[in-house]
Every structure is written in C-alpha cells, then in structure tokens.
Amino acid sequence: MSSMISSPHQHDxxxxxxxMATVLLALLPGIxxxxxxxxxxxxxxxxxxxxxxxxxxxxxxxxxxxNPVTAVTDxxxxxxxxxxxxxxxxxxxxxxxxxxxIFAIVVGKQLFGGIGNNPFNPAMLGYALLxxxxxxxxxxxxxxxxxxxxxxxxxxxxxxxDGVLPAAMxxxxxxxxxxxxxxxxxLLQHSMLSxxxxxxSWSNLTSSGWAWVSLAYLAGGAFLILKGIMSWRIxxxxxxxxxxxxxxxxxxxxxxxxxPLFHLFSGAVMLGAFFIATxxxxxxTTPKGQLIFGALIGFFIVIIRTWGGYPDAVAFSVLLLNxxxxxxxxxxxxxxxxxxx
Amino acid sequence: xxxVSIHDFxxxxxxxxxxxxxxxxxxxxxxxxxxxxxxxxxxIGQIADPCVKVGDHVLKGQLIAKASExxxxxxxAPSSGTITAIDEQPIAHPSGLNALCISITCDGNDKWTNLxxxxxxxxxxxxxxxxxxxxxxxxxxxxxxxxxxxxxTNTQNKPVNTLILNASECEPYITCxxxxxxxxxxxxxxxxxxxxxxxxxxxxxIGIEENxxxxxxALNHAINNTDxxxxxxxxxxxxxxxxxxIHLLTGIEVPSQGLPLDVGILCQNVGTxxxxxxxxLEGKPFIDRIVTLTGDALAxxxxxxxxxxxxxxxxxEHHSGFAKACQRTLMGGxxxxxxxxxxxxxxxxxxxxxxxxxxxEPTQExxxxxxxxxxxxxxPALLLPQQLYWYAKSxxxxxxxxxxxxxxxxCGCCAHVCPSKIPLVQYYxxxxxxxxxxxxxxxxxxxxxxxxxxxxxxxxxxxxxxxARLRKKKEVLENKPKAKGDDPKKAAIEAAMKRxxxxxxxxxxxxxxx
Ligand code: SF4
Ligand code: SF4
Numbered sequence: 018m019s020s021m022i023s024s025p026h027q028h029d030x031x032x033x034x035x036x037m038a039t040v041l042l043a044l045l046p047g048i049x050x051x052x053x054x055x056x057x058x059x060x061x062x063x064x065x066x067x068x069x070x071x072x073x074x075x076x077x078x079x080x081x082x083x084n085p086v087t088a089v090t091d092x093x094x095x096x097x098x099x100x101x102x103x104x105x106x107x108x109x110x111x112x113x114x115x116x117x118x119i120f121a122i123v124v125g126k127q128l129f130g131g132i133g134n135n136p137f138n139p140a141m142l143g144y145a146l147l148x149x150x151x152x153x154x155x156x157x158x159x160x161x162x163x164x165x166x167x168x169x170x171x172x173x174x175x176x177x178x179d180g181v182l183p184a185a186m187x188x189x190x191x192x193x194x195x196x197x198x199x200x201x202x203x204l205l206q207h208s209m210l211s212x213x214x215x216x217x218s219w220s221n222l223t224s225s226g227w228a229w230v231s232l233a234y235l236a237g238g239a240f241l242i243l244k245g246i247m248s249w250r251i252x253x254x255x256x257x258x259x260x261x262x263x264x265x266x267x268x269x270x271x272x273x274x275x276x277p278l279f280h281l282f283s284g285a286v287m288l289g290a291f292f293i294a295t296x297x298x299x300x301x302t303t304p305k306g307q308l309i310f311g312a313l314i315g316f317f318i319v320i321i322r323t324w325g326g327y328p329d330a331v332a333f334s335v336l337l338l339n340x341x342x343x344x345x346x347x348x349x350x351x352x353x354x355x356x357x358x
Numbered sequence: 359x360x361x362v363s364i365h366d367f368x369x370x371x372x373x374x375x376x377x378x379x380x381x382x383x384x385x386x387x388x389x390x391x392x393x394x395x396x397x398x399x400x401x402i403g404q405i406a407d408p409c410v411k412v413g414d415h416v417l418k419g420q421l422i423a424k425a426s427e428x429x430x431x432x433x434x435a436p437s438s439g440t441i442t443a444i445d446e447q448p449i450a451h452p453s454g455l456n457a458l459c460i461s462i463t464c465d466g467n468d469k470w471t472n473l474x475x476x477x478x479x480x481x482x483x484x485x486x487x488x489x490x491x492x493x494x495x496x497x498x499x500x501x502x503x504x505x506x507x508x509x510x511t512n513t514q515n516k517p518v519n520t521l522i523l524n525a526s527e528c529e530p531y532i533t534c535x536x537x538x539x540x541x542x543x544x545x546x547x548x549x550x551x552x553x554x555x556x557x558x559x560x561x562x563x564i565g566i567e568e569n570x571x572x573x574x575x576a577l578n579h580a581i582n583n584t585d586x587x588x589x590x591x592x593x594x595x596x597x598x599x600x601x602x603x604i605h606l607l608t609g610i611e612v613p614s615q616g617l618p619l620d621v622g623i624l625c626q627n628v629g630t631x632x633x634x635x636x637x638x639l640e641g642k643p644f645i646d647r648i649v650t651l652t653g654d655a656l657a658x659x660x661x662x663x664x665x666x667x668x669x670x671x672x673x674x675e676h677h678s679g680f681a682k683a684c685q686r687t688l689m690g691g692x693x694x695x696x697x698x699x700x701x702x703x704x705x706x707x708x709x710x711x712x713x714x715x716x717x718x719e720p721t722q723e724x725x726x727x728x729x730x731x732x733x734x735x736x737x738p739a740l741l742l743p744q745q746l747y748w749y750a751k752s753x754x755x756x757x758x759x760x761x762x763x764x765x766x767x768x769c770g771c772c773a774h775v776c777p778s779k780i781p782l783v784q785y786y787x788x789x790x791x792x793x794x795x796x797x798x799x800x801x802x803x804x805x806x807x808x809x810x811x812x813x814x815x816x817x818x819x820x821x822x823x824x825x826a827r828l829r830k831k832k833e834v835l836e837n838k839p840k841a842k843g844d845d846p847k848k849a850a851i852e853a854a855m856k857r858x859x860x861x862x863x864x865x866x867x868x869x870x871x872x
Contacts, residue, residue: 022721023784025770026692027373027530031732031777033725087725133726133778248731297730302744304734346745353762354368354601354740355614 033132037092039246043237044099044292050233051103054226055159056166057173058107063099065111065177069118070098077127093132097121100140100292104285104332105147106192108165109154111177117143137339138299141332148327157192161226165192196225197283197329200275201322222282231287238291250307251300251314252290258315259286266323280319289314289331299339306342306349314338365609367602369736370594371771373693375569376531379659380652385537386662388646389676394436394462394667396422397449400706401498402505403429408460414441417471419643422460425493431506431707432496434643435471436665439464450670450689450703452696459704462667473641480638485511485556488638495637496644496707501598501627502694504708507634511556511624519622521559522607523550523631525566525573526591526598529691532711534648535628537661539566539573542632543580549631550586552638557624562586564628565603569593595693596769600625602738614765629710649705651677653714655684670701670712682716689713693770725778733772733782739765743772747782750789755796758789766790 052059074094078085088094098118105114121143129135148155159165164186168176175181194202222228241247259280266274280286285293294300294314301310314334321330338345352358399405406423416422416435423433443461451457477483477491493508501524523546527535539546550562564581566574568590577588591597591606601612603625610621618625626634629648636642645666652659657679664673670687674680688695690711701712733743741762749758766786773782 022686022697023773023781023787024690024692024694024696024768025774025783026686026688026695026697026715026718027774028719028779029775029777031775032779033728033777036728036730036777087723091725093728131726133728298728300729302729302731302734303742346742350742350761351734351740353614353765354605354738355611355616355765356740356762 033091033093036246037096039244040096040241040292041092041099043241043246044103044234046233046237047103047230047288048099050230054161054166054230055107057168057170058159058165058177059102060170061111061173061177062102062105062107062109062114065114066098066102066105066118067095069115070094070122073119073122074127077123078131088131091132094122094126097126097140097143100288101143103288104140104144106155106158108159108168108173108177109151109157110180113147113151113154114177117147120146133298135298136342138293138296138335140296141293141335141339144332145336148332156194156198158195159192195284196222196227197322200279200283204273204275204323222279228282231282234287234291238287241291247291247295248304248307250304251295251311254308254311255290255294255315255318256281256286258312259290259319260315262316262319266319274323280322284322284329285331286318289318289335293331294335294338299335299342301338301342301345301349303346303349303351305351306345309345309349310338310342313341364589364591365605365607366592366594367597367605367738368740369738369771370596370602371736371774372593373530373595375593376652377533377536377569379531379654380533380650380661381536383658383660385541385648386660386677388663388665389668389673390437390464390466390468390665391668391672391676392464393442393669394439394464394665395447395449395459395669395704396433396436396462396667397447397704397706398423398433398458398460400433400504400666400708401431402503403427403431403509405458406430406433408444408458410441410444410460412441412444415439415465416441416462417469419473419645420471421643422462425496425506429506429509431498432494432643433460433666434496434645435462436645436667437462437464438467438469448700448703450698450706450709454699459667473643476641477638480552481555485558488552488556491637491641492634495633495642497630497633497637498644498707499627500629500633500647500708500710501600501625502708502710507626507630510626511553513557513619513624516619517622518557518559518619518624519561520608520624521550521554521557521562522604522618522623522625523562523564523628524598524600524603524625525564525570525577525628526603527570528567528593528595528598529693529695529711530595531652531713532650532691533652534650534661534710536570536573537650538629538632538648539570540576543573543576545635546577546628546631547580547584547586548639549633549635550626551584552634553624553626553631559624563607564588565591565597565607567591567593567597595771596738596767599738599767599769601767614762644707647705647707647709649673649709650711651714652711653684653687653716655680655682655714655716657681664705664709666707667704670698670703670705670709673705674701674712674714678714680714684714684716685718686715687712688715693774694768722779724780727776727778727780730777732775732777736771736775738769738771739767741766743782746789747780747785750785753792755789755793759793763789763793 071089071094075085075089078088101118101121121139125139125142126135172183238252242249260277263280264277267276301307317334318330404427407426408423410422417438420435421432422435425432439462442463446456447459449457480488489508497507499505499507554562589607596602604612604618604623612618613620633644646663648661649664650661651674662677687698687701689698727744729744737743745761746758746763768783770783
C-alpha cells in the first residue's frame with residue numbers, strides 16, 4: 018500500500034527519529050546530574066549499552082534478512098539503551114550491562130516484531146532480567162562523591178570492563194545502598210525512621226545529591242511536555258498517585274512510612290514517570306487510559322517499595338501495567354464525535 | 359456580523375493556507391474548447407442515462423443524459439455542437455478508472471437551447487416545484503460530496519431549524535468559494551433564501567474562516583436587510599467538514615453516523631447556492647463551475663469559470679500556463695484531494711481545484727506505528743486512528759467498526775502528523791471499501807436467496823391454487839347429479855375455505871422467506 022500516493026499529500030516534518038532525538042535531548046540534564054553525582058561509571062554504562070543495543074539490533078535484523086538501516090537510525094534502540102543504562106549502578110560489570118541491553122533489544126523488542134510491537138518496555142525488561150540474575154551487582158551503588166565516583170575514565174573503564182580495581186581501593190568501602198534502599202531496608206526491619214540514617218528526610222536527599230538528579234529528569238520531562246512531544250497525563254497521574262498513596266501512609270504513621278517527598282525524589286520515580294512509563298508503544302494510548310495507567314504505576318511503586326522485596330519498584334510496576342495497557346485501552350475508548358455522552 | 363461564541367471542535371490542524379497564490383486575479387471568463395468530454399457520473403448516486411445519440415447536434419444547456427433514479431442527476435450539454443462519442447474515457451476520479459462519457463465537438467457558436475422559464479415568484483411557489491427545477495437543472499452539492507441537491511433538500515417532513523451555508527473552505531490552496539463570494543455575494547444570498555424556502559428553515563447561518571476578509575466584507579454587504587447571520591470561525595482545518603462546522607456554529611454534535619437533518623440542520627455550500635439561484639431565476643442548468651487552478655508549477659494561478667467537460671490540460675494551458683515542471687497534479691486540495699495520473703481528463707461538477715505541484719514531498723517509506731498518539735490528538739472525529747489502522751491492517755473489520763471507522767471523515771489530519779508517515783487514510787478507505795463490498799455481497803446473496811424462496815413459494819401457491827381449482831371442479835362434477843339434495847352453498851364454502859387455507863400456507867411460506 019505504501020507505493021500508492023494517497024491523501025493527505027502534505028505532512029508534518031516530524032519523524033520517529035526526530036521524536037527519539039528530542040527525548041534523548043531531554044535526558045541530557047539528568048545524565049549530566051548523574052555523571053556529576055556518580056562519575057565516569059555512568060558514561061561507561063551508557064556507552065556499553067548504546068553500542069550493544071545498536072550492534073544487537075543490526076545483527077538481529079541482518080539475520081532475519083531485513084534492512085537494518087531505518088531501524089538502527091531511528092534512535093529508538095539508543096533511547097532504550099540510555100534508559101536502561103541510567104537505571105543501572107555505575108561500574109557494574111560491563112558484560113552484565115551488555116547482556117541486559119541485548120536482552121532488551123532482542124527479546125524485549127525485536128522478537129516481538131520490532132519497534133511499535135513490543136508489549137513491554139524493553140529497557141525495563143532488560144532491567145528486570147539483570148535484577149533477577151545479578152541481584153548483587155544491581156544493589157551495589159557507588160557512593161556519591163566517593164573515591165569511586167572520582168575515578169578517572171581509564172580507571173573506571175578498567176574496573177567496569179576488566180574488574181580491576183585501582184590499587185589501594187576497596188570495592189566494599191566505596192559502594193553501598195542508595196538512600197532509597199537503606200530507608201526501605203530499615204523500615205522493613207521495623208525500625209523507626211527517626212532511628213535510621215539516612216532518615217528519608219528531604220535534606221538527606223539533597224545532601225546526598227540524589228534529589229538533584231531527580232530534579233534534572235523532572236526538568237527534561239517538563240521540556241518534553243511543553244514541546245508537545247509527550248502528554249502530561251501519564252507523568253502527572255503517576256506522580257500524583259505516588260504522592261497520594263505515600264502521603265496517606267505517611268499521615269497514618271510518619272515514623273514508619275517515608276514521606277511523599279522522599280518517594281518522589283528518590284530512586285527512579287522521576288526517570289520512570291517522564292521517560293519510562295511514557296514509552297508510547299507499551300503504554301496506554303487513550304486519554305483516560307493514560308491517567309489510569311500512570312496512577313496505577315504510581316500506586317504499585319509505593320506498595321512494592323513499602324512491602325516488596327526489591328530495591329526499587331519502577332521497573333516492575335511499569336511492566337505490570339504494560340500487561341494491562343491493552344485492556345485499559347479497550348475500556349477507556351474516548352467518546353466518538355456525536356456519540357453518547 | 360453577529361458576536362456569537364464559537365464552539366471549537368477537538369483536534370484539527372493549523373495549516374499554511376497558500377490561498378493568496380490564486381486570489382490575485384479576478385475569476386477568468388469561460389474558455390470554449392474544441393471538444394468537451396462530459397462524464398455521466400459526476401454525482402453521488404446512479405449514473406445518468408444518455409438521451410442523445412452519436413451524430414446528434416445539441417444546443418448549449420440541452421439535456422444529454424437523464425437522472426436514472428431518484429439519487430442521480432441530469433447532465434446538460436455545456437456548449438453547442440455535435441455528439442461524437444458515447445464511450446468510456448479517462449476521468450478525474452480517485453480510482454483512476456475510465457468511465458462512460460459523452461463527447462461533444464463544439465461548433466463554436468455556443469448557442470443556447472430554450473431554457474425553462476424563470477421562477478421569479480419563488481417565494482410563493484411550492485417547494486416541490488422548485489426542487490423539481492433543481493432536479494431538472496442537474497444541481498449537485500459543490501462542497502465535496504456532489505450529492506444531488508434536489509434529494510438533499512427533500513427533507514421528508516423532517517423539520518429544519520437552521521440552514522448553514524458552508525463558506526469555510528478550509529483546505530489549503532482552494533479559493534473558488536472565496537472568489538465566488540467576493541464576486542457574486544448577492545446570488546449566494548438569493549440562492550440561500552431559495553433553499554431556505556424549500557426546506558422551511560427558520561434561520562440561515564453562514565460559517566466562514568477568518569482568512570477570507572474580502573469575502574466576509576462582500577457577504578456582509580449582501581446580507582444587509584436580511585436576517586442571515588455570518589459567523590467567522592478561526593482558521594483550523596477541517597472547519598469546513600459538515601459536522602465540524604455545525605459544531606463550530608451551533609455547539610450541536612451531529613449524532614455519530616447520523617445526518618445533520620437529525621438535529622434540524624441542513625448544510626449547503628455557497629457554490630451550490632449560486633447554482634440554485636441561477637437554475638431558479640434564469641432556468642440555467644449546471645454546465646459550468648468555478649475552478650481554482652493553482653500550485654507552484656503554474657505561471658498564473660487563478661480561478662476560472664470552466665465548462666464541465668473541459669480538459670484540465672487545455673484549461674491550464676489556456677489560463678495559467680506552466681512555469682515549472684509539474685511533478686504531481688491533485689484534484690482538490692492537498693489534504694483530501696487525489697492525485698491524477700495525467701491531466702488529459704475533464705473537469706466535472708465536483709472539480710473545485712486543480713493543484714499543480716512542482717515541489718512535492720519525497721515519498722517516505724512508512725515506519726511502524728509507535729503508538730505515539732499524535733493522531734489521537736488531531737482527530738476531529740475523536741477516534742483512535744492508530745487502533746483503526748491496526749484493525750484495518752490486520753483485516754479485523756469488526757473491531758474497526760467497533761472503533762467507529764465509519765465516523766472517520768477522511769480529513770487526513772492523522773496521517774499529516776504521523777511521525778511514522780503511515781498512509782493512514784488509505785487504510786481506512788481500504789477497510790471501508792472492503793466492508794461495503796462484503797455488505798453488498800451479503801445483500802446480494804440475501805436477495806438471491808429471497809428471490810429463490812419467493813419463487814418456491816410462488817410455485818407452491820400456484821400449485822395449491824391449481825389443486826384447489828381441480829378439487830372444486832371435481833366436487834362440482836361429483837355433486838352435480840345429486841345437486842339438489844346436497845347443499846351447494848356448503849360445497850362452495852368448503853371450497854372457498856380450502857382456497858383460503860392454501861393461500862395462507864403460501865403466504866406463510868413467503869413470509870418465512872422474507
Ligand atoms: S501518529 Fe502514527 S505512529 Fe503515532 S500513534 Fe498514530 S499512527 Fe501510530
Ligand atoms: S482521517 Fe479519519 S481518523 Fe484520521 S483524523 Fe481524520 S477523521 Fe480522524
């Protein structure tokens with residue numbers, strides 16, 4: 018059908034590629050903040066992931082006898098790689114990063130038929146695989162502004178790729194949990210927030226630097242919404258629901274449940290709200306459906322964070338709702354023009 | 359100009375209108391070509407029946423093909439000359455197929471036939487008689503659908519509250535209505551009043567996009583001392599879509615899959631109004647129209663009055679000329695028009711614009727749908743175009759219909775914004791055509807089945823009647839000898855009852871089959 022010339026005979030100059038490029042652009046502040054916080058390991062993760070994504074996509078399509086040029090140049094694989102890399106602890110073994118990315122692209126995307134056909138967010142599938150397979154690497158976050166975050170590029174590279182630690186450095190002393198997991202762990206063991214350190218307060222988040230990363234994602238997301246690239250519905254409903262659900266718990270007992278502010282600005286909530294849950298292919302598409310979709314992800318994030326067994330809950334919440342998206346869409350079809358109100 | 363609130367519709371696009379290109383010159387007078395090729399199907403409905411033969415000499419305005427059914431339209435000779443062929447010719451139709459045409463070699467005299475009398479006292483004339491005149495004159499709607507006006511204005515006693523004149527002309531490039539309004543606003547108003555009289559509308563609203571200040575001004579003059587209201591709407595494609603315009607002007611949503619008439623509204627295009635006025639006041643049949651010749655390939659883009667049947671090629675050569683190589687010719691505008699394989703095809707009643715493009719977008723390989731929802735944002739019918747696309751592509755026509763495929767007005771907004779450059783409208787047309795085809799098939803097989811059953815029932819009835827007759831005869835014969843003893847009345851009643859029973863059986867059989 019493509020060869021026939023059909024109306025309309027004029028089109029917007031947008032393209033899949035330009036959309037992906039804009040989203041990548043909007044991620045730059047977040048990337049910069051993360052590099053500032055955690056150092057060169059972030060860049061290495063990004064590099065390894067991008068290269069593995071492009072190569073695996075190229076090889077897969079070649080293997081299937083398709084022309085890989087359009088697919089590889091549409092930047093969607095790059096975006097998947099970047100989103101996954103940003104969710105991974107820097108300096109984790111490079112082969113694991115590569116494996117996760119290849120899984121995301123090949124199983125999460127291409128085996129379903131390529132871009133547009135993947136029911137799940139590919140980056141989050143890759144993340145889930147890594148989390149299940151390598152729980153240790155996945156929870157070892159280097160400490161902000163520590164020796165590990167100050168490694169120069171070649172040291173970081175050696176560490177990530179060859180596993181060689183610079184002399185006189187002990188891995189264990191440089192890494193640990195993120196504030197999010199520490200608070201989680203503590204609370205799960207029935208400690209009171211006031212006894213914990215960090216205690217989940219706002220100053221915790223700002224002083225450790227994590228809040229700035231979240232704010233940078235927020236800024237990038239706001240840019241996309243203002244540019245009309247992305248609708249406000251999923252991010253806002255997600256954030257609102259995180260706020261409300263965690264807020265209710267917090268009101269019940271502010272010593273046993275972390276504050277909404279903590280939930281919003283720790284872990285991957287901002288990244289998830291603006292860049293992951295909004296992956297159009299695997300998200301809900303109807304206006305009402307998007308509100309439900311976002312709200313339920315937010316709900317599950319707080320629930321899994323509070324009572325679940327994994328350090329962060331964005332990936333699983335997103336994957337869960339990816340499964341529900343077609344059903345949500347079906348039941349939230351918009352009213353047709355002239356249809357019953 | 360009334361100060362009324364505009365009821366915006368969802369979606370739509372703000373487009374470059376490219377209208378100034380073709381409004382620099384007044385409407386050029388008719389060019390009389392050597393030959394005219396007049397298609398017999400220029401309207402929605404049944405093809406017209408030719409009523410002339412090859413070799414006949416016809417006069418301008420003479421009927422050459424008759425409306426064959428109720429939904430059909432008469433066709434008249436656009437100029438005087440000799441009929442040289444009645445055969446299939448290439449026409450300007452999206453299918454690109456040939457169709458039956460009457461070819462006339464013009465004698466150059468352009469001599470009129472005797473036209474029917476003017477109906478000057480239309481205000482006191484029966485609407486039916488005026489509708490007859492429209493029918494006789496072959497008037498069709500010029501807003502795009504080319505639906506016979508006499509049929510559209512036959513409201514079958516449904517009350518019409520508002521007559522809306524569609525002067526929106528929201529498609530880029532097209533300016534024939536704009537120029538007509540600037541040139542002939544009085545005729546538009548008269549035509550509108552006649553239409554109002556026919557359908558008994560209480561009021562008339564004119565909806566026009568704000569990018570036509572001169573037309574608005576001219577109309578404003580013309581509506582002085584009338585109760586017609588002009589409502590200026592913002593430039594937003596497709597404000598000229600019937601349902602969109604109705605919403606803009608009145609806030610009323612025409613029911614999904616319903617007609618404006620269901621909400622007491624009738625829409626007419628301004629061009630149609632002029633044709634109506636001319637048919638009623640001058641007895642003039644529909645033989646010419648205003649066509650916009652435009653595009654960056656033309657040396658002198660402008661509007662021209664063109665005889666139906668004039669070759670597009672000749673028309674451009676005569677009026678505009680080519681400045682640059684034409685890469686693509688569209689019949690209609692860039693959003694809803696269709697491309698012509700070549701331009702040696704005739705102008706028809708519905709040909710509003712010939713768009714001759716030198717620079718065209720490179721055709722792009724469509725990419726997969728990324729479900730970005732851009733199409734949802736712009737769809738004025740509030741559909742989910744990406745779902746429709748998905749269902750059309752996978753031939754899941756039931757789901758497509760569940761997702762209101764038939765509410766799609768094919769405006770092209772969705773495809774315009776689609777980052778994957780998917781020819782969405784093409785998929786919708788394809789799905790609609792498939793559904794129609796299968797419905798037609800079903801109807802036909804239903805019809806065949808019914809015919810068959812009907813035939814069986816009829817045979818059964820005949821057989822039953824025959825038997826009854828025989829029996830009666832027999833009874834009569836048998837009864838004859840002892841006729842006096844027996845009760846002939848009783849026999850007759852019995853026979854009659856048997857006949858009734860047989861008839862009933864036959865009827866029952868027939869009913870079952872229908
Ligand atoms: S605009 Fe195109 S790519 Fe985006 S959802 Fe609609 S059909 Fe799919
Ligand atoms: S072409 Fe149909 S589906 Fe697309 S925007 Fe127009 S009405 Fe909506």
